Each structure stands twice: as structure tokens, then as C-alpha cells.
Amino acid sequence: MSSFDTRHRTATIDGLEVFYRESGHPDSPTLVLLHGFPSSSHMFRNLIAELADEFHVIAPDHIGFGRSAMPTVDEFDYSFDRLAEITDQLLDRLGIDRFALYIQDYGAPIGLRIAAKHPDRITALITQSGNAYREGFTPFWDVLFAHAQNRAEHEPAVRELLELDATRWQYTHGVPADRLDRIAPETWLTDQAGLDRPGNKEIQLQLFWDYQFNLDGYPAFQEYFRTHRPPTLVAWGRGDEIFGPAGAEAFATDLPDAEIHLLDAGHFALETHGQEIADLIRDFLRRNL
Structure with missing residues (x-):
């Protein structure tokens, strides 16, 4: 365990406070x-504490999330292009200017835009339910892709994904019964408090709609993989029903040396397998950096 304290800071970017x-x-x-x-x-609170003895770790909040503006x-173009x-x-x-990149869920299209733009800056990739292939999409996405085509018709169904039951489900679904007690309730309650802020659901609906354009970027991300071959670690929840395990295995298509681990976990695997993932990261980065 690291003896370094985590610092909580902000920087002003384009007139907006970004917390990290x-x-x-x-x-x-x-x-x-x-x-x-x-x-x-x-x-990432526990992962930061676990790795800070050996690595310089930075974790920002995206605009519209956490403690960022x-x-x-x-007032702001909520698109994945802009968040990147x-x-x-x-x-x-x-x-x-040189860093390994850990991507999860929304962090994947944000981080992979940066990696494809600045390939020489990326020392390694770690993906945990951070999709870059169409194979990863599950039926969970049917209503979101329908919403992308007809926002008015499908918005009521999509709004249900912004309520507490859906937020809790993201943390608990696919988790073995003997690991459920490892998930701290404040995880989903903290997330829901962010979603319940006035105006935040409209932000999330806009990002849901914009997600369709991430798929247009997949060919460029995959070309980045093939051309630059970043050392890649995949640590993915086998029980994730948002980005399924096929999304993890697909990385081997363009990165045949990728180290792929399917854990007995769900979408937020750090909550139940934090120590296992930290150990995988430490070993992986020691060998590749």
C-alpha cells in the first residue's frame, strides 16, 4: 500500500474548472x-492509493461529472470530441507528455481519441470495460441506439437509465453473490447524487445521443492499435452486461500480444476485484515501461 496522500486539485481549462x-x-x-x-x-480512489508508491497517478473528472464544472x-458542447x-x-x-492510459466505459472513446492523436505519448493501455469494437455491445444498448435515431420517441425509456435502480444495477449486476458485500453503497449513491443535480440528466441525454459517433471512430482507434502496437492490458468483468466480454476479446484482433483477463466481476470491476486489478497493473507496467 502506498504512503502517498492523494491530492484533490482543479485546473481551469477553456474557462472551466476541471477537478482531478x-x-x-x-x-x-x-x-x-x-x-x-x-x-x-x-x-479510482482505492486504485490510486494502491499504485502511488510506484507510479504518478492522475484521475480527472470529465466536464459534467464529479467535481468538475x-x-x-x-453553454457547452457535450460531445465526446469536446470531452477529449x-x-x-x-x-x-x-x-x-508521456503516460500510460487506463480507460473505462466513457473513458475509452475519450482516451482513445487522445491516443490516436498523440500515439508517441502513450506508453501503455489498460482497458476495463473500455470498448473499442462493435463486438462489445450487448442488448443493453438497443434502447440507446434507438434513442440516437429518434430522441423524442425513446427519451422516456432512456431516462430510466438515469434513476437510482439503474445506477445500482450497474454496480451489482454480474457480480457473484459472495462478492456483493465488497461494493460500498456510497459508490452508486455518489453517482446518483451527481445525476440528480438540476440539469445533469439533460447533459447525460446529450452524451447518450452523441455516443453513436464514437463507433465512427473505431476504425481510427483500431488503426492506431495495429500501427503503434501499444502494450495493452485488458482487465474486464466477465459478467458485464453493458460491454460484454466479446469486447475484451476483440482487442486481440489488432493487438495479438494484448494480455486479456476476464474477471468474475461486473461493469465496475474495481469495486470487487480492486486488488487483483492493481496487481495485474503493477506487474504489467513493470514489464512494459
């Missing part, structure tokens, strides 16, 4: 952690 957690010595190899929906850098949908631009600028501001 940071720990470890700045001279150590850097690992950037990008969270998914509907979470925040809070999901939350402008309305009329903000994150890219944050890393520049912090002087982070």
Missing part, C-alpha cells in the same frame, strides 16, 4: 485514469 486527483512522485511513470458513466474519479447543455479536447488540454497544462 493526483498522487505519487511526479518523476515516476505516469498513469492517467479516465472514468466512465455515471461515475467520476471517485471510482457542469455548464448546461446550452478538455482532457488533452488538461494533460498539456500539467506537463504530462
